[in-house]
Amino acid sequence: MGPRFFLFSLLIILLFLPAGALGRDLSYRFPTDQVTAAYLYNFALFSHWPKSALDQREFFVIATLDKDFADIAAATLTGRYVGDRPVKVQLIHNLDEGDAAPHIVFFGEDEHPSSPLLKRISRLPILTVGRAPGFTATGGMIRLVTVERRLHFVINLAATKKAGITISSEVLRLADEVEGNVPVRGIE
Amino acid sequence: MIVSFSKLPIKTKLIIMMMTISCTAILLVTLINDLVNVHQDRRDTVAVLSAIGAIVAFNSRAAVAFNDADAANQMLSAFQFEPEIVQAVLLVDNARPFAEFLRKGQLQDTAWQSFDWTGGEVFATHEYFTGDFLYFYQPVVIEGELIGKLFIKAELSSLRERYLLTGLISLGALLVAGVVAYFLTLRLQRLISEPLQQLVGEMGEVFGDKRDEEARQVGRGADEIGVLLDGFKRMLARINQHKRQLTTVNAKLEERVKQRTAELVLANDRLTSEVNRRVRIEKKKDALLAEKELLLREIHHRVKNNLQVISSLISLQLRKNGVAEGHSELLSVRERIRSMVLIHEQLYRGEDLNEVAFDQFIRVFIDQLAVVYGATDRSIAVREELHAVNLSVDQAVPCGIILSELLGNAFKHAFLGRKSGHVVVTLRQVRGFVMLSVEDNGWGGIDKATRSLGLTLVHSLAEQLNGEMTFIDANGSRAILKFPFHVTRATAILNQANSHKDTEKDLI
Incomplete structure (x- = not known):
């Protein structure tokens, strides 16, 4: 058993490891989550919250139920500001009544669109962004869709209006579809 | 360029x-x-x-x-x-x-x-x-x-x-x-160029067309201003030349003026001394004249006094004789003498010793005779129609005696037996003649008394005056003496003065 035998054995082990776990994470979660985090930040820049919602927090808080995404987003958005507030990414499991409301809550692809959390916060001034199909139909505000390795989005304008959040026309113009209103891109 | x-x-x-x-x-x-x-x-x-x-x-x-x-x-x-x-x-x-x-x-x-x-x-x-x-x-x-x-x-x-x-x-x-x-310039430039050209033309008439050689050599302005400059320069030269000539002439003139002034001063001094000499002579002459006048007055005074003495002597004689024969003749003589006295008195009392204001003499003499002959007591009125007439002594004395005779006749004879009457005495100067008339409304018949002494005397004196006597007998008597008027020196001056006054009035 010399060093050559050890190196050969290691190579064999690596070759037979389940290819999915590490390989899928690297190809799928990166860079999509980074782009998603950037999109969330851009949504924050081109949206306007009621003054009362902004006054409550020292930070601009982006909350998520996905720990992996939270880590990537935190790494991506560190040092960024929305207005004069630094961006903070917060991992949540459930949003209790007493907790300070975040500004954006991101629901991952695994989250069910009819999540009780979404229902509960739909009337609060919180921008909800999700990936799950039917997200906007169940009260979500922006749904992200990956088409040909590019991230698109659909906006539920009625939900944002109900929450008192205004999304800039520049963003509305970029949306694939604006529900609850005439499609902006269609007009152009 | x-x-x-x-x-x-x-x-x-x-x-x-x-x-x-x-x-x-x-x-x-x-x-x-x-x-x-x-x-x-x-x-x-x-x-x-x-x-x-x-x-x-x-x-x-x-x-x-x-x-x-x-x-x-x-x-x-x-x-x-x-x-x-x-x-x-x-x-x-x-x-x-x-x-x-x-x-x-x-x-x-x-x-x-x-x-x-x-x-x-x-x-x-x-x-x-x-x-x-x-x-x-x-x-x-x-x-x-x-x-x-x-x-x-x-x-x-x-x-x-x-x-x-x-x-x-x-x-x-x-x-x-x-x-x-361009068109505006064409019009506007005339404002400057035309007067300049006119000046140049006039300068050419004064100096001719010759230009200053110096100006030609330095190429100075061949235009009108250059010509004017030349002309001005030459004019300046001429002015300076004239100025020098004038200075010379002035100096000569001043010398002549000084000379003439000295001559005039000398002449003036001579004239002044001559004037002074003449003034002295004039003063001397005036003094002599005054002295002569004084002497003349004195003579007249003495003549008058002498005649007065004679008259007084006759009056004494008349008083001594009473109303005797010859009284009337003596009275007449006395009145003739008194008329001469009055004339001489007027002469030495008047301003001019050569003539007598005869009208004034008549007034005084009438009053005197009226008293002598008692005319007032007999209601004989005397009216005077007298013009201002000045007579020389030569005319005044005979004229006064004539008046004395005529008035004496009137007072004595014209109103005998009558309670009143009037006498008119007239003195006029007509065309170089003196007219003296005595008129009364008495009995008349004066012409019949021509052989009396008084009337003889009257005729004689009228001839002396180169005059004539006329007697008219109608409704009383009227005696008229007419003789040529001799202009005395005072009358001539008076007439001359009156003539000047008339001329001045005409001019005004």
Whole structure:
């Protein structure tokens, strides 16, 4: 058993490891989550919250139920500001009544669109962004869709209006579809 | 060139100068106006591009942020409505083209590649002109972060065409203004050139056409001003020459004046002494005259006193004789003497010793005789119609005796047996004759007494006066003495004075 035998054995082990776990994470979660985090930040820049919602927090808080995404987003958005507030990414499991409301809550692809959390916060001034199909139909505000390795989005304008959040026309113009209103891109 | 210009006539010079000045002024104004317009147009173009670029850059922020090149291209396609903009590129990540607009028929310009992204103010706009193109850079900023730059290329050939048109219009205006200025100059230059030419003409008449040799040699002004300068110089020389001559003449004149003044002073002194001598003689003469007058008065006084003595002696004799024979004759003699006394008294009391105011004498004498003959007691009224007549002593004495005889006759004989009567005594001067008449309304018959002594005396004295006596006997008696008037010295002076007064009145 010399060093050559050890190196050969290691190579064999690596070759037979389940290819999915590490390989899928690297190809799928990166860079999509980074782009998603950037999109969330851009949504924050081109949206306007009621003054009362902004006054409550020292930070601009982006909350998520996905720990992996939270880590990537935190790494991506560190040092960024929305207005004069630094961006903070917060991992949540459930949003209790007493907790300070975040500004954006991101629901991952695994989250069910009819999540009780979404229902509960739909009337609060919180921008909800999700990936799950039917997200906007169940009260979500922006749904992200990956088409040909590019991230698109659909906006539920009625939900944002109900929450008192205004999304800039520049963003509305970029949306694939604006529900609850005439499609902006269609007009152009 | 300046020498050639100086040889031109003043009229041409004025036209050239005024045209040059006016054309230069118009050209400068036009140039300044055009430059200001160009500058303003560039500023306006930059301002418009800035506004459009700022709007497009602002609206492209989301497209850049969400990496949506289609949306960005769509945004840039709005530039197709701005004909000047031929190319627009939205650059990200240090000059990587993200979206682009390129007008049809235009070549792609990569000038943005040479743009310095690191230098200068990051968030500021930048623009520069190259040829007919304007290059403009507009930063795309979101939340204080530069996320891209908008590069715009605008073609300004339309501006150039407009400048060309403006230039042509300005050139046309310049030509029109030049023509107008030329005609105005033609008229205006006359204001200066014509009087100058007139002056030159008059100077030519004075000095002839010869010009100053010195002026010719130095090439000084061949125009009218040069001629005037020459003329002025020569005039100055002549004036100086005349001045020198005048100074000489003045000196001579002053010498002569001094000489004449000395002569005049001498003559004046002589005249003064002569006048003084004559004044002294005049004074002496006056003194002598005064003395003579005094003596004459004294003589008249003494004659009067002597006659008065005679009269008094006759009065004594009359008183001694009483009413005896010859009383009447003596009385007549006495009255004749008293008439002479009265005349001499008037002479030495009057201002002039040569003549007697005979009218005044008559008045006094009538009163005297009326008393002597008791005319008042007998209600005989005497009326006097007397003009002012001055008689010499030679005429006054016989005339006075005649009056004494005539009045004495009237008082004594005319009213015998009557309770009243009147006598009229008239004295007049008519055409060189003196008329003295005594008229009464008594018994008349005076002409019958011509052989009496008194009337004989009257006729004798009338002849002495070269006059004549006339007696008229009708409703009383009337005796008229007419004799030629001898003008005395005082009467002559009086007449002369009256003549002067009449002349002055006529003149006034």
